[in-house]
Amino acid sequence: MKAKDNTVYREVQRPRQLWAWAPILVCTGIMWYWFIVQIIYGVPFGNNPASDGFTIVFWVIFGVIFPVVILGFLKLTTEVHNDGIYIRLSPFHFRYRQFLFKDIYEYKSITYSPIKQFGGFGIRINMKGETAYNMNGKKGIELKLKYETVVIGTQNPDEFKDALDVVCNKKQRESTTEGGT
Structure with a gap:
């Protein structure tokens, strides 16, 4: 980072x-x-x-x-920065896994079943090729990337999505300002 x-x-x-x-x-x-x-x-x-x-x-x-x-x-740390989303499942990840905003086409808040859709908690990949990073509960943010779909579990889906909205809106305003001058 x-x-x-x-x-x-x-x-x-x-x-x-x-x-x-x-x-x-x-x-x-x-x-x-x-x-x-x-x-x-x-x-x-x-x-x-x-x-x-x-x-x-x-x-x-x-x-x-x-x-x-x-x-x-054992903990799942999720951070939203100005350039993307960073997640780390300690002690298994030594570095943060990053999902940059330039690679994210769509994101949304979802309710899902970690057991039915992904077979449990932790880092999971289902039969559709979707990857989940989850620790508790059934709320998350779904990220649509070019070649994959990622679900990040959260206990605060509204706050997480609001942070994504703030950063993405700021980026959109900056690109509009730069393109217009």
Whole structure:
């Protein structure tokens, strides 16, 4: 991103669904139970127990690092700048994915079903080739680009669309002023 671009709109979403957290917490709980039973109490865990070194490595990865990274750092950041829309799904994107206004032919606020249309939350591509970036809910902004359609989930669809309208209207006024002089 360029430092000169001003942020017109910014939204940060984190997962809030219990069903999304439950499998992670169950996996973490099992790892901690396995670690405590085998390493702390010295009782082999299961019929064919793993070595203590293997147990410690798995506990560190799936009992500590994985839940901290997923539950602590997982977020979808959406920003509207003067030149386009920037999105980042942390910790999976190292840089913002950008959709420049010059490449967007149409945008609109929509209500959609993330499960039915895209098979879930996160970064999803459906059978029509549409890409979704979503974290929660069923509201979003649909972007029509030259070769693809992108849906960006939002908790504030009106504010997001208003920010897009403001920037696009400003760009249109600037191009009209430049063309008329």
